[in-house]
Amino acid sequence: MSIDAPRVPPQRAANHGEVANTIRVITLGQFAVLRDGVEIPHPDWQSRKARNLFKLLVCRHGRSVPREVAADLLWPEQPGPPGNRFSVALSTVRKVLDPSHRHPADHFVCAEDGAVRLRCENVEIDIASFLRLSRDATVAVSRGDWSRAEDLLRSAEQLYAGEFLEEDQYVDWAVPCREEARSAALGVLRMLAHVSQSRGDPLATVAHLQRILELDPYDEAAWLDLIAVESAHRHHGEARRLHTVYNLRMLEIGVAAAPLPPVSMVGPGVSNESFKPLPFRDPKGV
CATH class of the missing domain: 1.25.40.10 (Tetratricopeptide repeat domain)
Structure with a gap:
């Protein structure tokens, strides 16, 4: 369980027309999104806000986030209705995950009833x-x-x-x-x-x-x-x-x-009050 996370080695895509149906997200130790095993380059996200929107959806574990709430979290300096900036960020996220539009628009990110959520069943x-x-x-x-x-x-x-x-x-x-x-x-x-x-x-x-x-x-x-x-x-x-x-x-x-x-x-094989089996506590929040 290393604290210093290894970097994902760069890989080159070999697109032979197959349907891109595997998205893997790495969040522990680093942040990376792999599409069919190939890390998506940072410039493909086009904007930090689009990348952060995706991270926010990952944090929610598939639960819906109202557009207004997401906009307030991502643009705290611009209070008010989410407006066009949120739609642009959402469109960018969908394009990054499925650039060739091989899936329905809501295959990875679903938008309905004024909220958005990550469809975790389609993302690892x-x-x-x-x-x-x-x-x-x-x-x-x-x-x-x-x-x-x-x-x-x-x-x-x-x-x-x-x-x-x-x-x-x-x-x-x-x-x-x-x-x-x-x-x-x-x-x-x-x-x-x-x-x-x-x-x-x-x-x-x-x-x-x-x-x-x-x-x-x-x-x-x-x-x-x-x-x-x-x-x-x-x-x-x-x-x-x-x-x-x-x-x-x-x-x-x-x-x-x-x-x-x-x-x-204390000594080898000698019982000591402080040297006892560790308690099995159900980790908080797990």
């Missing part, structure tokens, strides 16, 4: 797949089906290449979707850490706990588990260093930090 979106895998893994864990849960967790981990729409960190309408994905990612990592811990794999456990803290540096449970793992394997210097950083993070949010466990309390 990574965040939708990621959230579905996370939910299914949580259900599998609740049923004790660890084999299925681990397969789902590994697939989810691969999909979460970074935060949702990283290039739009300061866009308010992207925040709910970003937080939903981050919460789900934290849940996936907690469960993977538990799996690694149960198997006696400290390196994998530490890696997953560190990734949790990359996403949420104030996750006290992850700090305490990480410190306990290092102490349990007699990495006392690393445990002390981590505890110092943990203290600083808790101080930043006004939380009293737990003391560093005495060396005598």
Whole structure:
């Protein structure tokens, strides 16, 4: 689950007249739209507003957005009826997704009753797949089906290449979707850490706990588990260093930090109160 997302390699289209019927949207770690496996070049969007309209529709997960609401979000400096500018942006989005008009106009983006929505049944979106895998893994864990849960967790981990729409960190309408994905990612990592811990794999456990803290540096449970793992394997210097950083993070949010466990309390194969299985919480919003 890398925080630095790999870029989509450029590809050249080889159009032999086939119907363009596959649209894949990448939102985790970067934003890219692939038409039949080929990334749509940035200039094809013609305007930032058209690109942002499509992103907004992706954020809505197929739910309708009234034209007036969309216009207010995309053109906050121009209040009032959406007018022609919204129609132009919508037309541009449809043209980008289906430049040869091989589908009905509403095949990818439907406009009806004064609202627009993305027809998700005709579009593959990574965040939708990621959230579905996370939910299914949580259900599998609740049923004790660890084999299925681990397969789902590994697939989810691969999909979460970074935060949702990283290039739009300061866009308010992207925040709910970003937080939903981050919460789900934290849940996936907690469960993977538990799996690694149960198997006696400290390196994998530490890696997953560190990734949790990359996403949420104030996750006290992850700090305490990480410190306990290092102490349990007699990495006392690393445990002390981590505890110092943990203290600083808790101080930043006004939380009293737990003391560093005495060396005598921990060691390989020795039970420690703070070194216990991670809780399986249904990630918020998932």
